[in-house]
Amino acid sequence: MSFAANFPLFCIVLALLCAxxxxxxxWRAAAILTEVMAAAVAxxxxxxxALALRTGQSTSYPMGHFPHPWGNELRFGILEPLVSGVxxxxxxxxxxxxxxxxxxDTEPEKRNLYFSMVDLIQASLLALVYTNDLFTGYVFIxxxxxxxxxxxxxxQLGRTTLASVRYMIFSLLGSGLFILGxxxxxxxxxxxxxxxxxxxxxxxxxxxQYRTPLRTAIAxxxxxxxxxxxxxxxxxxxxxxxxxxxxCSAGILSGLVSKGYIFLLIKIIFDVFGTEVFYASGxxxxxxxxxxxxxxxxxxxxxxxxxxxxxxxxxxxxxxGYIYMGIGLxxxxxxxxxxxxxxxxxxxxxxxxxxxxxxxxxxxxxxxxKDLQGSAHKNHAAGAAFAVGSLSMIGLPLTMGFxxxxxxxxxxxxxxxxxxxxxxxxxxxxVLNTFYFARTLIRVYNTRDLGAVKPVGLGSxxxxxxxxxxxxxxxxxxxxxxxxxxxxxxxxxxxxxx
Amino acid sequence: xxxxTIFDRLRRWDESEFDLTDALPxxxxxxxxxxxxxxxxxxxxxxxxxxxxxxxxRLYPWMAGLLALVLVGFLLLAVLELPAFGSADAPAHNExxxxxxxxxxxxxxxxxxxxxxILDYRAFDTLxxxxxxxxxxxxxxxxxxxxxxxxxxxxxxxDIMERDPILRNTAKVLxxxxxxxxxxxxxNGHLGPGxxxxxxxxxxxxxxxxxxxxxxxRLERLLNYKSYCRxxxxxxGFYSLAKCYSFYCGANGLETIFSAGTPGRILSAGLILPLxxxxxxxxxxxxxxxxxxxxxxxx
Numbered sequence: 001m002s003f004a005a006n007f008p009l010f011c012i013v014l015a016l017l018c019a020x021x022x023x024x025x026x027w028r029a030a031a032i033l034t035e036v037m038a039a040a041v042a043x044x045x046x047x048x049x050a051l052a053l054r055t056g057q058s059t060s061y062p063m064g065h066f067p068h069p070w071g072n073e074l075r076f077g078i079l080e081p082l083v084s085g086v087x088x089x090x091x092x093x094x095x096x097x098x099x100x101x102x103x104x105d106t107e108p109e110k111r112n113l114y115f116s117m118v119d120l121i122q123a124s125l126l127a128l129v130y131t132n133d134l135f136t137g138y139v140f141i142x143x144x145x146x147x148x149x150x151x152x153x154x155x156q157l158g159r160t161t162l163a164s165v166r167y168m169i170f171s172l173l174g175s176g177l178f179i180l181g182x183x184x185x186x187x188x189x190x191x192x193x194x195x196x197x198x199x200x201x202x203x204x205x206x207x208x209q210y211r212t213p214l215r216t217a218i219a220x221x222x223x224x225x226x227x228x229x230x231x232x233x234x235x236x237x238x239x240x241x242x243x244x245x246x247x248c249s250a251g252i253l254s255g256l257v258s259k260g261y262i263f264l265l266i267k268i269i270f271d272v273f274g275t276e277v278f279y280a281s282g283x284x285x286x287x288x289x290x291x292x293x294x295x296x297x298x299x300x301x302x303x304x305x306x307x308x309x310x311x312x313x314x315x316x317x318x319x320x321g322y323i324y325m326g327i328g329l330x331x332x333x334x335x336x337x338x339x340x341x342x343x344x345x346x347x348x349x350x351x352x353x354x355x356x357x358x359x360x361x362x363x364x365x366x367x368x369x370k371d372l373q374g375s376a377h378k379n380h381a382a383g384a385a386f387a388v389g390s391l392s393m394i395g396l397p398l399t400m401g402f403x404x405x406x407x408x409x410x411x412x413x414x415x416x417x418x419x420x421x422x423x424x425x426x427x428x429x430x431v432l433n434t435f436y437f438a439r440t441l442i443r444v445y446n447t448r449d450l451g452a453v454k455p456v457g458l459g460s461x462x463x464x465x466x467x468x469x470x471x472x473x474x475x476x477x478x479x480x481x482x483x484x485x486x487x488x489x490x491x492x493x494x495x496x497x498x
Numbered sequence: 499x500x501x502x503t504i505f506d507r508l509r510r511w512d513e514s515e516f517d518l519t520d521a522l523p524x525x526x527x528x529x530x531x532x533x534x535x536x537x538x539x540x541x542x543x544x545x546x547x548x549x550x551x552x553x554x555x556r557l558y559p560w561m562a563g564l565l566a567l568v569l570v571g572f573l574l575l576a577v578l579e580l581p582a583f584g585s586a587d588a589p590a591h592n593e594x595x596x597x598x599x600x601x602x603x604x605x606x607x608x609x610x611x612x613x614x615x616i617l618d619y620r621a622f623d624t625l626x627x628x629x630x631x632x633x634x635x636x637x638x639x640x641x642x643x644x645x646x647x648x649x650x651x652x653x654x655x656x657d658i659m660e661r662d663p664i665l666r667n668t669a670k671v672l673x674x675x676x677x678x679x680x681x682x683x684x685x686n687g688h689l690g691p692g693x694x695x696x697x698x699x700x701x702x703x704x705x706x707x708x709x710x711x712x713x714x715x716r717l718e719r720l721l722n723y724k725s726y727c728r729x730x731x732x733x734x735g736f737y738s739l740a741k742c743y744s745f746y747c748g749a750n751g752l753e754t755i756f757s758a759g760t761p762g763r764i765l766s767a768g769l770i771l772p773l774x775x776x777x778x779x780x781x782x783x784x785x786x787x788x789x790x791x792x793x794x795x796x797x
Contacts, residue, residue: 006746013742016629020734023636024727063622065748066605069594072622110643113636120633127626139626143633150637180573187580190590200589216576 004051005059007044008074008130011084014040015123019116027111031095034115038092038122045085052078058495060132060195068132068193075132075194075271079339079492083263084129089470090255090346091122097354097467098248101361105155105246117150121252125260134272135192137264138179141228145171148257151249152241163240170237174228174261181220184213185272194271205277218273218281225265226287229258231324232294235317239305242313247357250309251350254316259342262323266335270496275331288328288418292425294321299432307367308356311436312349315393318429319345322408325425329411329418331497336489337407343485344392344400344475351471352389358382358464359444362456369443374450381458383444385468390437392475395430399479405430407486607758607767608688616693617770625741628777632734635784642791669711676704684778688767694774698781705786714790721783723797729783733776740769 018037022030052058058077060068067073095118106114120143127140148171153164186192188210189200204210227234242250269278278284298317305311319341326338356367362378363371376383392399405426412422458465478485581588598615606614616624684697709717747754759766790797 001750006749009742009745009749013738016625016738017735019629020632020731020738023632024731062749063745064618065744066619070597071619071748110640113640116636117633117640120629120636123629124626133620133623135620136623136626139623139630142630143626146630146633146637150633150640153637154640184576184580186590188589190588190592190594210579212579213576216572 001059002051004044004047005061007048008061008076008080008084008126009063011041011044012123012126012130015119015126019119019123022112022116022119025112027108027115030112030115031099034095034118034122035092037119038088038095041088041122041126042085042092045081045088048076048081049078049085052076052081052495058498069191069196072136073132073193074130076130077492077495078488079496080129082488082492083339083343084126086343086346087125087129087256087259088122089474090350091118091252093467093471094248094251094255094350094354097350097464097471098246098251098357099463100461101247101357107156110154114151114154117147117154118252120144120147121151121257125256128260128264129267131264131267132194132271133192134182134185134194134197134268137268138175138182141175141178141261141264144257144260145175145228148253151252152245155244155246155249157244159240159244163237163244166237167241170234171228174224174226174234176224177220177227178224181217181224184217184220188213188217194267197272198274201272201277202274205280215281218278218283221268221272222265222283222287225261225268226290226324229261229265230317230320231287232290232297232317232321235294235298235314235320238317239301239310239313242316242353243307243309247353250313250353254313254353255346255348255350258316258320259346262320262327262338262342266327266339267496269327269331269335270493270498275497279331284328286328287324291321291324291326291328292421294318295325295425295429296321296432299429299436303432303436306369308360308369308372308440309353309367311440312352312356315433315436316345316349318433319349319393322404322429325422326408326411329408329422330415332490332493333407333411333414336486336493337404337411339489339493340400340407340486341404343478344404347400347471347475347478348389348392351385351468351475352393354464354471355382355385355389355468358456358461359386369440372440372444373446373448374444374453376444377447377450377455378453379456379461381456381461381465381468385472386444387441388472388475390441392479394434394437397479398476400475400482401479403479403482403486603761605758606770607761608770609761610688610690610693612691613688613693613767613770613774617773618768621741621773622745624777625737628734628737628780631780631784632730635730635787638788638791642795666711669707673704673708673711676707677701680704680778680782684774685764685771687774687778688770689762689764694777695781697774698778699785701778701782702785702789705782706789709786709789709793714794717786721786721797726783726787726797729779733780737773737776740773744769 014037018033022033025033058075061074061076062068063072063074065071095115102111102114124140124144124147128137128144131137131140145168149164149168152167153160182192185197185201188204189197191197191200201214204214230238238254242254245253269275273281295318298314298319298321302311302314302318305314322341323338323345326334326341328334329337358379359372359375359382360367362382363373363375366372376386388399392401395401395405409423409426412419412426415422581590598611598619602611602614602619603609606618608614608618680697680700680702682697683692683700684694687693687697705717705721744754744756746752754768756768758768761767765771787797
């Protein structure tokens with residue numbers, strides 16, 4: 001076994017260790033530790049990706065001396081290191097770019113615990129991405145849920161406390177349904193490791209035995225992860241959660257945490273249920289319908305907001321809808337499109353939240369549109385990052401958002417019955433997205449009544465500029481040169497399907 | 499006007515969700531919860547609900563209840579089809595269980611099969627579980643830790659406790675026994691029922707009893723915020739590193755330096771005993787820590 005095959009284990013243990021050690025460090029040291037850890041994880045993921053590309057197959061990594069079905073296991077093909085690498089880069093950007101707002105929003109005595117929580121989120125995302133064991137997935141969902149509440153409520157405003165109560169209720173409901181689903185699945189198969197589960201589920205579906213419990217398990221697990229990632233109509237926790245937390249947390253929660261659950265769901269669809277069983281069970285249509293509804297209603301809610309953070313948060317509901325529509329569309333091309341959009345959204349949303357916080361900062365701390373007038377002229381870097389993010393969310397060419405929408409449309413052409421509704425939903429949603437993002441862009445770049453302004457220079461916001469440039473740069477890079485990424489995703493999905 | 503607690507804000511926000519969100523002082527930081535708040539002194543809550551909202555609020559609990567009942571019905575229907583509890587031909591009785599029960603003691607060195615499964619076969623899950631506890635502790639600290647103004651215990655309650663001879667004398671007799679039993683359960687985890695989680699909970703309850711009867715000041719000499727953090731870091735750090743080493747060896751086909759030993763001896767079962775001790779300390783201290791933080795805002 002190549003030494004790089006150990007890196008997923010090292011990444012997870014490194015993140016856990018950093019989390020624990022951050023508990024006793026001063027916050028500055030804890031922050032540096034988190035940044036170094038995220039960068040190290042990104043580098044190690046690149047090595048694992050290189051290994052997977054060289055061998056061209058997925059590798060099982062037993063956690064201990066006992067192989068499956070007895071012991072825990074990790075498994076990685078091409079998708080897992082790719083996704084975890086992008087996730088840790090985004091995490092790094094959030095922590096680096098959101099530092100100033102974090103210092104404003106939190107008390108210094110507790111700030112080291114914030115970084116501890118961020119490390120735990122990193123560890124649990126890695127575990128969710130790499131795991132080959134359903135129950136391990138649940139354990140790290142728990143960590144992710146609690147840590148997400150932690151980074152949310154560290155900004156102790158009345159609204160954030162309310163938002164975290166709300167988020168916790170929804171999130172625990174999701175975890176509860178997920179674990180119930182595992183219980184049903186275990187009672188009828190006797191396994192928790194994914195390879196054995198897939199085999200047993202396939203056999204049970206063929207024989208028709210335990211049909212009701214099996215359907216229930218599929219529905220519960222899917223529903224649980226949908227609630228946790230905020231699919232319509234379970235997206236009502238989003239505006240408060242993302243709108244009132246500190247921008248770094250908003251970026252991590254919207255860009256990464258919900259994506260971790262979605263990736264786990266995709267992995268479960270391929271490696272536990274098997275695509276045939278999943279798409280025969282009828283859950284596909286459910287996901288598709290709610291995804292399309294989310295695309296439209298999320299955007300309508302976003303249009304009605306006059307608070308920039310809440311608008312971006314509602315737009316997340318719409319983007320999650322896109323992803324679920326892709327999962328519902330078709331097992332291969334649809335999922336490739338969904339994965340591409342997952343990465344798009346993970347790169348775009350944190351940039352939007354970080355830059356929106358800078359724009360509101362130069363507008364006297366207000367988040368209302370009317371106060372944001374001309375703010376992009378007061379902070380050029382934030383304006384540019386916001387513009388790239390908005391254009392990507394609208395889906396203009398040369399950004400990742402365009403490629404994602406193109407892939408969705410392409411997938412729809414292969415599925416006769418979903419063609420018309422998909423194209424219609426894409427068109428309506430794009431028009432709505434354009435409406436509210438273009439409105440915001442025009443507002444922040446409007447110079448009327450602006451007078452003479454002294455823009456904030458790059459020198460005083462180096463960290464934000466670096467993070468914003470990386471996020472926006474990656475967005476444009478993969479928007480221009482998308483084919484290699486699409487090829488990687490296609491090969492990855494093929495490997496995942498086995 | 500008196501300072502409002504978070505719960506009053508919650509109540510007011512909840513009752514006026516549809517019309518008043520912008521007018522409420524929710525953008526102010528929440529400082530601390532005052533236990534003796536006079537509710538009548540609060541300004542009256544304006545009621546601006548109109549017809550549709552009121553109907554929605556009335557119907558909401560009924561609809562939620564109905565939805566829950568339908569869900570319960572579906573879940574029960576699925577349970578009816580599951581294999582009966584304890585039946586011999588249930589799918590859970592397969593090669594996995596056969597190996598755990600049949601070869602567990604031989605392979606892990608633990609007489610207690612449960613300890614063998616959670617700390618050796620499926621140790622990665624348990625590594626996660628012990629960090630769940632750490633996550634929860636950190637989240638509670640973020641929520642409740644009041645570093646700037648330390649809250650003292652409400653005077654009245656403490657006076658009653660200090661004057662209560664029954665409590666003090668019972669605690670004097672019971673605390674050593676509880677702690678001893680807790681340590682026994684931790685150390686005996688690989689030989690019989692018990693282990694770090696169960697024993698840690700017992701130790702934690704002993705510490706809490708001690709704190710109730712004799713006050714936090716005495717316990718502080720043994721366990722304060724600093725030592726609590728140190729214990730947590732040492733135990734969880736040791737846990738992660740030891741298991742990382744063992745996973746690494748297992749995956750690469752190397753022998754570990756920890757041997758299973760003779761099953762039944764106190765020093766056997768390789769890593770299981772030290773891991774139980776680490777988990778026990780973490781659980782015990784965290785239980786006590788939760789109590790202390792909820793009671794007075796710090797450990």
